[in-house]
Amino acid sequence: MNRRILLQQRKEHNLTQQQLAEKLGISTVYVRKIEKGVVNPGRVTMVKYEHFFNSDMKELFPDLFLNFYDKNIIKDA
Template identity: 45%
Template sequence: MLKHYRVDKDLTQNDLAKKVGIATITIRKIENGQRNPSNKTARKISLTLGQTMDEIFPDIFLLSNDTKSIKSKMKH
């Protein structure tokens, strides 16, 4: 989803990397699924693109939220 939102904002990988303060190769690897962003990087990307982290990275952040929800339910 990162590429979708980046292109929607008419940004190149290099543009986004500069705005976020990371290397272009990092954006490329995140988009290709070769690397997951840290929470800090994901937050910066989401703020830059004006989307939530779970919208841009649904496989990473929705899964972790679901896991927390499941663990919470198991305690009860």
């Protein structure tokens, strides 16, 4: 699952994955995996994204904050 909002934000700032990684102090590979949804960032990394893009982490990483997989919701469905 691609995180389209992250890709959009990075492109709006005219940054490559490598440039963003340098600005956030993380690896380029980590940026790539986060954008592709292969890995979930930790809280510290989400805060870095939030501050850099001046956007709420719930907007940047909606897949991590949805209740879609909540057991009660599944059970009620």
